[in-house]
Amino acid sequence: MSFTKVNLSIWLRYLGVLGVTAVFLIIVGCSTSPLYTPQPVPQPRKYPYPPASTGKGPTPEKGIATNRENVVIVSPEESNQPSPVVDDSSPQHMASLELVDVGRRNIEAGNVDQGISMLERAISLDAYNRRAYYYLSVAWLKKNQPSRALEFAKKAELLCQGRKRELKKIYLLERDIYLRMGNKDKADMYQWKADKL
Amino acid sequence: MGKRKVRKSRTNISSFLFKTLIALSIVFLISFACYVAYLTVTIEGRLSQRKWSIPSRVYSDSEYIFPGEKISKQEFVDMLRLRGYRQYSYRPDRPGGYWTGKNWLEVYLRDFTYPQRRFEGFRLKVVFSRGRIRSMRRNNRPLNLVEIEPVELAQLFGPQKESRYLVSYDQVPKYLIDAVVTIEDRRFFEHRGIDWRGILRALWVDIKHRSVVQGGSTITQQLVKNYFLEPKRSFVRKAKEAIMSVIIETLYSKEEILEMYLNEIYMGQKGGVSINGMGEASRYFFGHGVSDLTLGEAATLAGIIRAPNYYSPFSNPELAKKRRNLVLEMMLKAGKISREEYDKALAEPVVPSRTPSPIRKAPYYVDFLKRQLEELYPQKVLTSMGLKIFTTLNPYFQVSARKALREELSRLEKEYPALVTKNEDQPLQAAMVVVQPKTGAILAMIGGRDYRYSSFNRAVDAHRQPGSAFKPFVYLAALDKFTPVSMLEDKPVEYRVGGKTWIPKNYDGHYHGRVTVRTALEQSLNAATVNMAMEVGLNRIIDTVKQLGVKSELKPYPSLALGAFEMTPLELARAYCVFANEGQIPYLLTLRDVVNEHGEIEEKRNIGFKTICSPARAFIITKMLEGVVQYGTARRLKSYGITFPCAGKTGTTSDYRDAWFAGYTSDVLVIVWVGFDNNKNTHLSGSRGALPIWANFMNRIKKRLNPRPFVMPPGVVKIRVRVNVDWPPPWQRPTSYDEYFLKGTEPKPVDYGGAGRSGIRDWADGIWKGIKDVFH
Known part of the structure; x- marks a missing residue:
């Protein structure tokens, strides 16, 4: 076996491997076209506008309509954490907290109606004052209006995302509300949620 | 015999005459006694019941001020003036006044009775810095929050149109009583209803002139005349007046009579409404209650009684001043005031307070409120029982809304002269509703361009097509099937409606091919939206919209998706609250409390929500509507200086009959409509017609807001x-x-x-x- 022949066969092997690899890469590339093909550059808008579309687009599937070839996830790290409401130090927020304090004291002293009025004022000053919603819920539960209390508790729950201690208090309040409404299943669920925190 | 007969006959005649006279006297006395008894019963009956019809008073919401709030000194002064506070050149020594320095203001706040609580007035010193409140102090103690009393928006009158603010004898300062007694009836505390000396003097003058030119009426007689009798002057009426005065003096104490007099007396005219009583007169002429009157002001009011319109400080300030000086002089002579007090009062200028007329403040809002009140109370109760009605209206927002609307409509007419109609009765109109989505409180409402020319409340009663402003509800219904990145075909599709072919067209007249759901909403693409709505199902959309409290009849036609049905701006405002309030729709509030004259709460309205959709769904629509403001049909907002987080949607109906903009931040939601009453073409899109009004208003109120990024909920x-x-x-x-x-x-x-x-x-x-x- 001459040196040239050996080299040639090696070269041929190499070429074969390269060819297979190339074919393989082409197949892979085609199958994941959004990844490897350059993004189609959107055509500049022409004036007058382009003629009406032929309308031969895909029919949306049953369930959620998708559009795989047109949407690309840029960042794989999805964020499904609700954004907690930042306690700002705005003058409105601080003033609103004053009113919450007055409202809370009124409720504790048994002046529930007066307390409700103050807490409603607190929300007028700062729409994201979660404490005001919480105490409103407490007040309406005291007035034996659980369905009304529930709406405020839901709002407080929404605004307390990310604050475990406060959220636990709200879950327990929601448990009490559901118990008052006679819905034991829901009450148990909220007890479980509170226990989990 | 003959002589005896004559004598006997004479004796008989005399006896007969005497007996007749006695009989007549007895009959007269009995009749008189009966008449007096009748008058006594009448007087007692009238005075034991409700003495006056007191109109209900409508108040705005109170306002809070706090350190750090963006209120300049001038804005605070405006706030006080709107409430009838007066500027002094010295430290105010009584409630209702203020004085200012370079960067500070000191105000003597008035007492105010709120439902279930009372605010005791005090001196408040506010220091300002760079357009903000830097600090607030009371007796050098810092305060974090102060409530400023509400503005009186209106009084609800009955057919008599008498404006009256009742005061008790104890509330009236002594110098007002002294002034009134001195000028009107100096022997009031001595006589028993009739001052004979006064009557003889007046009688002599009347005989000399052979007509009734002078009355020697006491305060009691004046009360009888005004309260019980006809104003016509006659001797019979005078006699009746005298009898009734004596009866009243017998039945009531001097203090009670004076209290009735001070509440009854006519004090002038405010347009078609009469000012009655010192309580109302004090507020009307000087902008504060009787307890806050100065000696000079009290003397002015006492002087007005004789000829209210002649001595009015508004129409004849010089005459009012002369009359006041006369009253002061008489008080000095009668020893009611000292020389020092006299000199001080004499130096006071006669300057009436120019409190804006309530009707100008929020007429459409008050009309809307009245409708609700009429469902709760009979008309008679509203106009006579002196109810205090507290509302949700924010005076600053209301004034700002009116200014923004007028300014922008005028600008539009200047920019597009075709909008100026030949028929002046049908000008370009607009309506605006400002709601706090987290509470449902209606903070301001403008029902038209000018209430004086048209009281039709377009914000509540104008049923107009919402156009594209309706689309967010279609997208809300579509979230089960589509995501914001789902592809839609923006292409012409034929639909058969009522045997006719209908092809939805886009605003720009072109179709854009494959677009995302987000783009379709941001750019308000009609074709893509209708195509999506047909996939979602029109009945499903109707169900969603009905949940939002829309009462208009909705038919399952494809054009429904483009808002081709009618709804009012108020309905649209409520529906939009579902996005701004994380899926919960609030009950809209105008009324907060109704308090009766005894301070008891008769009606109370509280915040209430109803969950319509999950916070997640509402948030996704809000995020798409944020895109409308950033990149879509409302991107012009940036050029108006709107840079804070907000979401919104424009709306334009076919033939440009209606231009809408619905926009909201985390704390306020505003709906604006622009159009003609007769459905004429405005040539204005929502972006051109309604959006500038929204932007103008938001720029005016933004310093009172705290717009925060919308909260991303779980899910x-x-x-x-x-x-x-x-x-x-x-x-x-x-x-x-x-x-x-x-x-x-x-x-x-x-x-x-x-x-x-x-x-x-x-x-x-x-x-x-x-x-x-x-x-x-």
């Missing part, structure tokens, strides 16, 4: 995506952005191969997924 997934679409071009809207999905509907990375990531790992991942796909 939402945020993913950065890049979309490949036919439209819009990348220079108009970035193709790569953060998108929000309902959890579980987000595109999965596995479907797309982690596209867009860079580096060897991404490359290897891509190959590996490609191999899996090949061998699958």
Whole structure:
């Protein structure tokens, strides 16, 4: 076996491997076209506008309509954490907290109606004052209006995302509300949620 | 015999006459006694019941001020003036006044009775710095929050149109009583209803002139005359007046009589409404209650009694001053005041307070409120029982809304002269509703351009097509089937409606091919929206809209998706609250409390919500509507200086009959409508016609707001995506952005191969997924 022949066969092997690899890469590339093909550059808008579309687009599937070839996830790290409401130090927020304090004291002293009025004022000053919603819920539960209390508790729950201690208090309040409404299943669920925190 | 007969006959006649006289006297006395008894019963009956019809008073909401709030000194002065506070050149020594320095203001706040609580007035010193309140102090103690009393918006009158603010004898300062008694009836505390000396003097003058030219009426007689008798002057009436005066003096104490007099007396005219009583007169002429009157003001009021319109400080300030000086002089002579007090009062200028007329403040709002009140109370109760009605209206927002609306409509007419109609009765109109979505409180309402020319409340009663402003509700209904990145075909599709063919057209007259749901909403694409609505199902959309409290009849036609049905601006405002309030729709509030004259709460309205959709769904629509403001049909907002987080949607109906803009921040939601009453073409889109009014208003009130980014609730997934679409071009809207999905509907990375990531790992991942796909 001459040196040239050996080299040639090696070269041929190499070429074969390269060819297979190339074919393989082409197949892979085609199958994941959004990844490897350059993004189609959107055509500049022409004036007058382009003629009406032929309308031969895909029919949306049953369930959620998708559009795989047109949407690309840029960042794989999805964020499904609700954004907690930042306690700002705005003058409105601080003033609103004053009113919450007055409202809370009124409720504790048994002046529930007066307390409700103050807490409603607190929300007028700062729409994201979660404490005001919480105490409103407490007040309406005291007035034996659980369905009304529930709406405020839901709002407080929404605004307390990310604050475990406060959220636990709200879950327990929601448990009490559901118990008052006679819905034991829901009450148990909220007890479980509170226990989990 | 004959003589005896004559004598006897004479004796008989005399006896007969005497007996007749006695009989007549007895009859007269009995009749008189009966008449007096009748008058006594009448007087007692009238005075034991309700003495006066007291109109109900409508108040705005109170306002809070606090350190750090963006209120300049001038704005605070405006706030005080709106409430009838007066500026002094010295430290105010009584409630209702203020004085100012370079960067500070000191105000003597008035007492005010709120439902269930009383605010005791005090001196408040406010220091300002760079357009903000730097500090607030009371007796050098810092305060964090102070409530400023509400503004009186209106009084609800009956047919008599008498404006009266009742005061008790104890509330009236002594110098007002002294002034009135001195000038009107100096022997009031001595006589028993009739001052004979006064009557003889007046009688002599009347005889001399052979007509009734002077009355020697006491205060009691004046009360009888005004309260019980006809104003016509006659001797019979005078006699009746005297009898009744004596009866009243017998039945009531001097203090009670004076209290009745001070509440009854006519004090002038305010347009078609009469000012009655010192309480009302004090507020009307000087902008504060009787307890806050100065000696000079009290003397002025006492002087007015004789000829209210002649001595009015508004129409004849010089005459009012002369009369006041006369009253002061008489008080000095009678020893009621000292020389020092006299000199001080004499130096006071006679300056009436120019409190804005209530009707100008919020007429449409008050009309709307009246309708609600009329469902709760009979008309008679509203106009006579002196109810205090507390509302949700924010005076600052109301004034700002009116200014913004007028300013922008005038600008539009200047810019587009075609909008100026030949018929002056049918000018370009607009309506505005300002709601706090988290409470449902209606903070301001403008029902038209000018209430004086048209009292038709367009905000509540104008049923207009919402056009594209309705689309967000279609998209809300579509969230079960579509995500913001789902593709829609913006193409002409024929629909058969009532035997006719209908093809939805876009505002720009062109179709844009494949677009995302987000783009369709941001750019308000009609064709794409209708095509999507047909897939969602029109009945499903109707169900969603009905849940939002829309009462208009909705028919399942494809054009429904484009808002081709009628609703009022108020209905639209409430419906939009569902997005701004995280899926909960509030009950709209105008009324807060109704308090009766004894201070008891008769009616109370509280905040209440009803959950319509999940916070996640509401948030996704809000995020798309934020896109409308950033990149879509409302992107002009940026050029108006609107840079804080807000969401909104324009609306334009066919033939440009209606221009809408519905926009909201985390704390306020505003709906604006512009159009003609007769449905004429305005040639204005929502962006051109309604949006500038919205922007103008928001720029005026933004310093009182605290707009915060919308809160991302649980159940939402945020993913950065890049979309490949036919439209819009990348220079108009970035193709790569953060998108929000309902959890579980987000595109999965596995479907797309982690596209867009860079580096060897991404490359290897891509190959590996490609191999899996090949061998699958």
